[in-house]
Amino acid sequence: MELDPLFLSRIQFAFVVSFHAIFPVFTIGLASYIALIYGLAFKTNNPKWERLGAFWTQVFAVVFGMGVVSGIVMSFQFGTNWSNFSLATANFLGPVLSYEVVTAFFLEAAFLGVLLFGRGKVPNGVHFFAALMVSIGTFISSFWILSANSWMQTPAGVEIRDGIYHVVDWSAAIFNESFWYRFAHMGLASFLTGGFVVAGVSAWFLIQKRDTELHRKALSMTLWLLLFLTPLQVFIGDLHGLNTLEHQPTKVAAMEGNWETQKGAPLLLFAIPDQEQQTNHFEVGIPKMASFILTHDWDGEIPGVKEQPPELQPNVPIVFWSFRIMVAMGLLMVLVAVIGLFLRRNKAYMHKRWYLQTLRLMTLSPFIAVLAGWFVTEVGRAPYLIYGQMTHAEGVTPSLTGGMALFTLIGYFLVYAFVFAAGAYYLTRVIRTGTEGTEQHDDEKHRPKRPLSAAEASFD
Amino acid sequence: MSEPVFDLTYIWAAIIAFGVIMYVLMDGFDLGQGILFMFAPSEQGRDIMMNSVAPVWDGNETWLVLGGAGLLAAFPLVYSIFLPALYIGVFLLLAGLIFRGVAFEFRFKAHSSRYLWNWSFAIGSTVAAFAQGAVVGAYIQGFETENMRYVGGALDWLTPFTVLTGVGLVAGYALLGATWLVMKSEGATQDWAYKLVKPLLAAVLIIFLVISVWTPFVDAFVAERWFSGFSAIWLLPILGLLSAFWIYRSVSQRREGTPFIATMALFIFTYLGLLASKWPYVVPPNYTLADAASAHESQLFLLIGLLFVIPIVLVYTAWTYWVFRGKVKADQGYH
Numbered sequence: 001m002e003l004d005p006l007f008l009s010r011i012q013f014a015f016v017v018s019f020h021a022i023f024p025v026f027t028i029g030l031a032s033y034i035a036l037i038y039g040l041a042f043k044t045n046n047p048k049w050e051r052l053g054a055f056w057t058q059v060f061a062v063v064f065g066m067g068v069v070s071g072i073v074m075s076f077q078f079g080t081n082w083s084n085f086s087l088a089t090a091n092f093l094g095p096v097l098s099y100e101v102v103t104a105f106f107l108e109a110a111f112l113g114v115l116l117f118g119r120g121k122v123p124n125g126v127h128f129f130a131a132l133m134v135s136i137g138t139f140i141s142s143f144w145i146l147s148a149n150s151w152m153q154t155p156a157g158v159e160i161r162d163g164i165y166h167v168v169d170w171s172a173a174i175f176n177e178s179f180w181y182r183f184a185h186m187g188l189a190s191f192l193t194g195g196f197v198v199a200g201v202s203a204w205f206l207i208q209k210r211d212t213e214l215h216r217k218a219l220s221m222t223l224w225l226l227l228f229l230t231p232l233q234v235f236i237g238d239l240h241g242l243n244t245l246e247h248q249p250t251k252v253a254a255m256e257g258n259w260e261t262q263k264g265a266p267l268l269l270f271a272i273p274d275q276e277q278q279t280n281h282f283e284v285g286i287p288k289m290a291s292f293i294l295t296h297d298w299d300g301e302i303p304g305v306k307e308q309p310p311e312l313q314p315n316v317p318i319v320f321w322s323f324r325i326m327v328a329m330g331l332l333m334v335l336v337a338v339i340g341l342f343l344r345r346n347k348a349y350m351h352k353r354w355y356l357q358t359l360r361l362m363t364l365s366p367f368i369a370v371l372a373g374w375f376v377t378e379v380g381r382a383p384y385l386i387y388g389q390m391t392h393a394e395g396v397t398p399s400l401t402g403g404m405a406l407f408t409l410i411g412y413f414l415v416y417a418f419v420f421a422a423g424a425y426y427l428t429r430v431i432r433t434g435t436e437g438t439e440q441h442d443d444e445k446h447r448p449k450r451p452l453s454a455a456e457a458s459f460d
Numbered sequence: 461m462s463e464p465v466f467d468l469t470y471i472w473a474a475i476i477a478f479g480v481i482m483y484v485l486m487d488g489f490d491l492g493q494g495i496l497f498m499f500a501p502s503e504q505g506r507d508i509m510m511n512s513v514a515p516v517w518d519g520n521e522t523w524l525v526l527g528g529a530g531l532l533a534a535f536p537l538v539y540s541i542f543l544p545a546l547y548i549g550v551f552l553l554l555a556g557l558i559f560r561g562v563a564f565e566f567r568f569k570a571h572s573s574r575y576l577w578n579w580s581f582a583i584g585s586t587v588a589a590f591a592q593g594a595v596v597g598a599y600i601q602g603f604e605t606e607n608m609r610y611v612g613g614a615l616d617w618l619t620p621f622t623v624l625t626g627v628g629l630v631a632g633y634a635l636l637g638a639t640w641l642v643m644k645s646e647g648a649t650q651d652w653a654y655k656l657v658k659p660l661l662a663a664v665l666i667i668f669l670v671i672s673v674w675t676p677f678v679d680a681f682v683a684e685r686w687f688s689g690f691s692a693i694w695l696l697p698i699l700g701l702l703s704a705f706w707i708y709r710s711v712s713q714r715r716e717g718t719p720f721i722a723t724m725a726l727f728i729f730t731y732l733g734l735l736a737s738k739w740p741y742v743v744p745p746n747y748t749l750a751d752a753a754s755a756h757e758s759q760l761f762l763l764i765g766l767l768f769v770i771p772i773v774l775v776y777t778a779w780t781y782w783v784f785r786g787k788v789k790a791d792q793g794y795h
Contacts, residue, residue, distance in 0.1 A: 068518065069561045073554050075528040079543030080550055086532060087540035087608065091755045094533025095762040101526045102769040109519045110776035113783075166755050397544045399610045408551045415555050419562055426566065 003402025023067030029194020031135035085395030104141035200363030251380035329369035492637015494585020537752035553591035560584030593629025597622030
């Protein structure tokens with residue numbers, strides 16, 4: 001069998017970026033939460049907040065460490081597997097990624113040390129400031145990387161001369177048409193991820209009846225936050241979808257499983273899209289609903305996938321189902337948050353075991369939603385790397401052979417499996433150890449400021 | 461388009477060159493701990509070695525990420541030819557760095573499985589150092605290119621010559637690591653580190669000598685550069701040899717900080733000698749700095765920001781080293 005370097009490179013990129021993405025999406029939200037807790041600690045002088053902050057900082061340390069290790073790989077992927085793309089786009093992507101390193105990575109690295117090991121060594125105000133800087137650093141980082149991604153979705157501010165992109169308008173390129181939607185959607189997704197993990201872990205502690213007073217407080221705060229953010233995310237997601245409809249109609253068509261351009265298109269709840277036959281099997285839908293959601297008109301026209309010839313269509317089944325998984329997770333999150341509001345009476349949300357168990361399970365939901373969402377937007381852009389301008393086939397490294405790509409694909413898979421297993425095992429340990437033991441944390445023993453070493457639990 | 465008022469390409473060449481040597485010196489001594497790790501006389505010595513670099517190695521590796529992104533921004537042709545040409549080598553480098561980074565984190569949490577992380581740290585560091593040395597050798601060898609694309613094979617970078625440069629850098633990083641350890645440790649561990657310096661220095665000098673003699677045969681351009689008459693660049697190997705002598709003398713006198721500084725000097729002069737050999741070719745044998753450069757407006761856009769940010773980064777870095785200054789003890793680190 002002939003190994004296709006293009007296909008293997010796409011699989012490899014999808015794998016390493018998916019693996020990497022789950023860490024930052026969590027740390028961005030968690031960093032803000034930690035900053036908030038230390039802000040409360042600083043303001044109220046209540047040692048409870050210190051303890052909660054110290055606990056989540058340990059969790060943060062492990063996750064951030066894994067994000068760093070897998071992130072180094074990402075900065076070389078563009079060159080190793082997508083060198084034609086890199087060469088063509090370097091005038092824009094080079095400065096943007098470099099700005100991410102110098103404005104975000106160094107900021108995070110410097111203040112992370114103070115956050116992890118500075119407690120008791122620097123004044124509380126400085127410690128809070130460090131937490132704030134780390135959380136700002138994570139946001140700056142997401143700003144640049146989402147600008148780069150959005151530019152690939154809706155390229156702007158550039159002209160192509162001799163096959164090389166030249167930037168003619170930096171602000172048009174950086175703040176391109178889809179940037180703010182993607183940034184808002186992703187920023188909220190990070191908060192939701194942090195929120196559901198905090199809620200899930202707090203619920204677990206409450207089920208275990210450990211340090212209950214502290215975790216009730218944490219859970220209550222988090223549920224208020226989720227009650228506001230989950231509907232807001234649905235609203236922003238809708239706006240993002242409308243923006244996509246404007247700029248990438250074929251992607252939206254694939255999301256809706258809509259092959260033919262039609263007025264009054266149904267919202268499909270279930271279907272098995274068949275790319276070969278260019279049609280769906282077993283459709284179950286709500287009549288006219290898709291048109292209403294996308295155009296706010298029951299008889300609005302929805303573009304069809306078949307507007308594009310088959311070789312310029314994305315993989316419809318993947319986009320269609322990823323989108324449904326993301327939306328289902330999102331609606332589930334809204335539901336759980338709203339139920340939390342109803343359980344406020346008599347503080348039932350703190351006691352009802354079924355609700356606490358639900359929250360525990362919901363810890364996974366934001367990760368699934370985020371990965372599914374990225375699958376929608378990335379697979380939906382195919383066959384283009386830069387929408388409408390450069391295809392995956394044009395961007396791939398010309399000297400790459402199938403054997404080389406397969407070698408590194410298997411290699412990264414094995415390395416990441418090892419890292420993930422060790423990290424997950426260790427994270428479980430940190431959480432099991434809990435908040436009770438974090439008080440006597442800030443002594444001379446903790447001099448090194450490496451992320452994972454801030455965690456106290458024993459590895460085996 | 462009007463011609464830019466002044467060309468930023470050489471400013472950018474200086475920035476990238478600075479970033480690379482920063483990375484080599486800073487990650488060099490902590491990779492060196494890994495290379496020497498399994499030879500340490502005791503588990504306590506290993507604790508000291510790891511603690512001595514634990515607070516800073518992560519910041520050191522950020523320079524590598526900056527190197528990758530900076531190359532893409534300023535010299536995209538280098539980025540888009542080196543990485544495909546070194547595809548397998550880059551994978552080994554990254555895998556080595558991952559195993560080593562993870563080992564850092566977990567070794568101090570482990571009890572019965574500690575030996576596993578010891579080996580993970582040692583092998584990961586050695587593989588990463590070797591891969592970097594081989595990259596240097598591949599750069600000297602040059603790359604088969606056509607129409608701004610790499611057209612060679614997957615393992616062209618792996619030759620007897622690049623194996624030697626790989627081993628050379630492993631020895632060099634080990635030397636840097638040993639002199640760092642002299643500075644940061646005391647007692648039995650320091651005695652051991654002192655004993656390592658002279659044999660490692662001898663190994664480094666022999667390998668560097670062989671490489672220096674071999675290089676002109678590998679590449680006629682380099683031969684022309686060095687042997688077409690005496691020029692100022694001959695000062696560099698002379699200064700390098702003086703640095704080697706400085707290392708030897710300071711270790712004989714059992715100085716604590718000087719051997720490390722002298723080793724950094726040896727690295728810097730060797731590095732400058734390498735750059736002088738190839739100047740102005742950045743993707744030998746076909747492309748110069750000017751060919752590889754990105755657009756003027758892109759270089760300018762990034763340069764303006766860096767002028768503000770890099771000084772701040774250097775302040776952070778210096779501050780971190782200052783916070784963790786002084787001798788390291790085995791029991792003051794992870795628990």
